[in-house]
Amino acid sequence: MKLLEPGTPLDGFVIEACLHSGGMAHIYRVHYANGARDPGFPMVMKIPRMTAGDGAENIVSFEVEHQLLQVLTGPHVPRFVAAGDLHNVPYLVMEYVQGQTLDHWLPEPGEPHTPLTPATLASLGAAMAHAVHSLHRQNTCHLDLKPANVLIKPDGSAVLLDFGLSCHAHYPDLLAEELRKAVGSPAWIAPEQVVGVRGDPRSDVFAIGVMLYELATGELPFGAPKTDGGLRQRLWMDPRPPRALRPDLPPWLQEVILRCLETEAAQRYPSAAHLALDLTNPDQITVTARGERTVGTGFKEHFKRWLKAAGKHYQPSPMPSHQIEEVPILMVAVPHHDVSDATLYSLRQAVARSLGIRPGARLAVVTVISTGDTSTTHSDKSETSVHRRHLTQLKQWAQPLDLAGHQTSYHVLESNDVAQALVRYAEGNHVSMIVMGAATHGLQMQRFVATVPIKVAMDAPCTVILVKQHTPFEQLQG
Incomplete structure (x- = not known):
């Protein structure tokens, strides 16, 4: 199909400038005729090349993209607007995303x-x-x-x-x-x-x-x-x-x-x-x-x-x-204060069981410290030492685990809202499962106080496993 001139009407759209003319398609800026049905974002129209010398893959790829753009969602794909009939003028109208290609x-x-x-x-x-x-x-x-x-x-x-x-x-x-x-x-x-x-x-x-x-x-x-x-x-x-x-x-x-x-x-x-x-x-x-x-x-x-x-x-x-479900990113939230050895042991056992049935899983060991933990420092060196100390504690906690075949990383987050920090980390790193300690408050208290585990379980984008202390400390000593 030959290049369309700016101002050409097509199925209720008006053609603007041609942004790209490639081997498989032409791409134009477009807008609705008469300002009707403004979608709230700029649009482009993609029209496949279909001259006698063009290969069959041009039409097939148009059909594929037509099919997929209507079902793909999220911020990493353009939003779909409309499509033209393959028997008349095939086209795809989608969101025009501002930015620069890697070129x-x-x-x-x-x-x-x-x-x-x-x-x-x-x-x-x-x-x-x-x-x-x-x-x-x-x-x-x-x-x-x-x-x-x-x-x-x-x-x-x-x-x-x-x-x-x-x-x-x-x-x-x-x-x-x-x-x-x-x-x-x-x-x-x-x-x-x-x-x-x-x-x-x-x-x-x-x-x-x-x-x-x-x-x-x-x-x-x-x-x-x-x-x-x-x-x-x-x-x-x-x-x-x-x-x-x-x-x-x-x-x-x-x-x-x-x-x-x-x-x-x-x-x-x-x-x-x-x-x-x-x-x-x-x-x-x-x-x-x-x-x-x-x-x-x-x-x-x-x-x-x-x-x-x-x-x-x-x-x-x-x-x-x-x-990708076979190779999940597993996150364990390890508390660093007001926690018993038995709870740390129970967390480790739960992580070991989860890794044991997921050979390709990656483990992220996370703790959250208050911003106040470093606010009293007087130099970057002392702040760094605080993080190093917590990283060392995380590595010591994980040392008894059999991590052969499991890539492991350790992360110290700073926040005064522990639950929010854990949820944001899980969202930003595509975590598939969170393992953390269950609340120690009784059921009556949980009716009035939303504990950290409850907040995480409510807001997390993935499965959350809450681990209760199940091994008495006396047995650990034995």
Whole structure:
């Protein structure tokens, strides 16, 4: 379809300026004719290209996006407004989100790369991971994440764009049925997508790793392959370590990027929520040899991987929401005053039981201190020592736990409202379950006083397990 002129009416909308003219669609600013039915936010109209030379994927991707935009919700996707008839003029009208795509932080072709600080890279990566996790919880994998499809709003949060190549577990996968080939943008596509496996949320984690690599170094980790053979190389080949291209990058950041880019999905972050938690707490990332190395993988190792990939059979992925439920973030609230050893013991036992039935779970050990605990300090050093003391206590509490296979981090929050601090932490980090001590007040008292556990149980976005002291202190001594 040819470009529409500004002022053209279409199904009750008026076309404004063309914002983007791409290989698959044109995007225009639009408004309602005569000011009718103002939605309260600016709008854009997306019209797919349908000339004789355009491929079938343009129409199929339009149908997919039409289907998904109507069911996806939340702050990380544009709001759906209307759609046009495929037999007349197909179009999608949606919210126009203010912000800049990740292309803003990348150099134009031929221009030198301006290095971003590790803090900026971590912030951008965490914003992407939060948005992607929100999508996965709705049983949708984006599968075409790239800088042009990630928009960063002025508040720092991310909005995902262009769902034409996406896959929803509850709807037929039209692209897989119609095209029967690897679908995605070659520079960012995950290894399992290359061989036709769609619907694994860890494919989007891989794409985040590609974007972080590019933002950090100015180069694509696998280049921009043009052939199927070039695409298949990522089934067994690692990219050069980012620190080989940019020595000032901290090892923790390379650890994150290369973990996202593992050829086998099982070796990546198990969910985007796990990735976001690492990027918001870089000081607690465990750096392995992966984060330290500056030399790429040798030929011998790549050859062994090639042999393995040649005979590997990829299995369809489970539903994204089910997959992320298998690797939850478990949070335990550990009190630091007015608590008995028996209660601490009971909390530890409850956590051990919960981790025992969730092999891939991550544990966040949290305590909340009053802002008054540090208000009397006279230097940053003394305030830091207060936090260190509480962190040490948390690690001592967790020491008897068998944490093999469970990534664990420790967090000291400051607030005069303990319940609110715990709920906000759970919301911000996609916690699946909170374990905390039950109230010690009697039932009569709880009718008049909303205790911290009751407040958390009422407001938390996830399951809350309240643990009562069940082991007498005398038995502990024995």
